[in-house]
Amino acid sequence: MELHVNGETLHFAKDTMTMLDLLEAYDIEEKVAAVEKNKEIIRKTDYSQTNLEDGDRIEIVHFVGGG
Amino acid sequence: MIKQRYSRQELFAPIGTEGQQKLANKHVVIVGAGALGSANGEMLARAGVGKITIIDRDYVEWSNLSRQQLFTEEDAAHAHTKAKAASRRLQAINTSITIEGVVEEFAAETAEVFMEDADFVIDGTDNFNTRFIINDACAKWRVPWVYGGCLTSYGIVLAIMPGKSPCLQCLIDQIPQQGRTCDTVGVIAPAVQITAAYQTAECLKYLTGYEMSQELLNFDVWERKxxxxxxxxxxxxxxxxxxxxxxxxxxxKQQGIQTAVLCGRDTVQVRPAQTNTLSIPALAKQLKPFSDSMKDNGELLIFTIKKNRFVVFQDGRTLIHGVSDVEQAKKLYQRYIGA
Known part of the structure; x- marks a missing residue:
């Protein structure tokens, strides 16, 4: 399937995946500050039940510590 | 005061002369005088915020000069404390406001003292341990603050109105591991400046009577995202x-000697159980025979023993360079500086 993640179009071999799968693929799960799917914010507790579909627009914002 | 000083800011309709007057009566506490602390500090001092307190535990090093705009080569050469060097520069920028530089760690034990008369807190720290202390102190005292973080060409900003908008703890239930830091993957000044600009803008909005944004904002200035x-x-x-x-x-509050590993720097900070003013000349005299080199710059005592460089602050806090193991650092501290 095809997902638009932070403005980039990405292709995934899988046909079904959850938000948790996506975050794990990025290996930044613990640094995630907020996640949006099609402009709707997703709560942390819902990541594993949020199914992603072809064409979904995802925004992932992650924390950084520097300053 | 020179009348024209704030004229361009007063012409900006949302602030106006009324907003300018409000700024003159406000107190902003900046935690950390690194890159973000410097950039926010300079903007707020120029904006005419009546009182600015800037707190930092560290001293100026050469690697800071690429982006920490309040410091000069002289500050790095003499290892001036960041809080004092920053406050000198901010005072030179604006002599009509009150600037207070505090050479101290913003820690659980001391954080609340700074909340008592703070109107707003700016996060200028480089680590999440301190940010979570800011988060709790501001929540308890209901002081609004703005989180800022930057790394490589990326930055992130979130204004927090305790009790009304999500706090750092609401968004994240654990302190993120800091594998990537400014000391390992670097940072560029434009990322610092944009992050700080959004932080200062939220601060000015709040101080002049406007609601802060509820958006978590992030960007990559290199990729233009x-x-x-x-x-x-x-x-x-x-x-x-x-x-x-x-x-x-x-x-x-923690008991006993406190330690903090300074990320990516092969350095451990050791803080005595009770902070008390240390006699630097007396310590210098005592350690001279053991030291390979020694310098007292009036604020800090810097000496090297074997492969370790020690930087001792007047409150007894010591940065030990050349060590990453906490227990080893504690031993070195107890051997040379005291319990």
Missing amino acids: HVAVNVSPLINPYCPSCSAKATYPFLM
Whole structure:
């Protein structure tokens, strides 16, 4: 399937995946500050039940510590 | 005061002369005088905020000069403390406001003292341990603050209105591991400046009577990407830091000697159980026979023994370079500086 993640179009071999799968693929799960799917914010507790579909627009914002 | 000083800011309709007057009566506390602390400090001093307190535990090094705009080569050469060097520069920029530089660690034990008369807090820290202390202290005292972080060409900003918008703890339930830091993957000044600009803008909005943004904003200045997410639904009604049932876990006072590993720097900070003013000349005299080199710059005592460089502050805090193991650092501290 095809997902638009932070403005980039990405292709995934899988046909079904959850938000948790996506975050794990990025290996930044613990640094995630907020996640949006099609402009709707997703709560942390819902990541594993949020199914992603072809064409979904995802925004992932992650924390950084520097300053 | 020179009448024209704030004229361009007063012409900006949302602030006006009324807003300018408000700024003159406000007190902003900046935690950390690194890159973000410097950039925010300079903008707020030029904006005419009546009082600025800037707190930092560190001293100026050459690697800071690429982006920490308040410091000069002289500050790095003499290892001036960041808090004092920053306050000197800010005072030179604006002599009509009050600037206070505090050479201290912003820690659970001391954080609340700074909240008493703070109107706003700016996060200028480089680590999440201190940010969670800010988060708890601001939540407890209901002081609004703005989180800022930057790394490589990326930055992130979130304004936090305790009890009304999600706090750091609402968004993240654990302190993120800091594998990537400014000391390992670097940072560029434009990322610092944009992050600080958004922080200062939120601060000025709040201080002149406007609502702050509820968007978590992030950007990559190199890739020219910007994302803003409205995080207001994420406020946690059971949050241990900002809800009605808060316990403020990061304000729990610690017992005994405290240590902190300074990320990516092969350095451990050791803080004595009780901070008390140390006699630097007396310590210098005592350690002279053991030291390979020694310098007393009036604020700090810097000496090297074998492969370790020690930087001792007047409050007894010591940075030990050349060590990453906490227990080893404690031993070195006890051997040379005291219990």
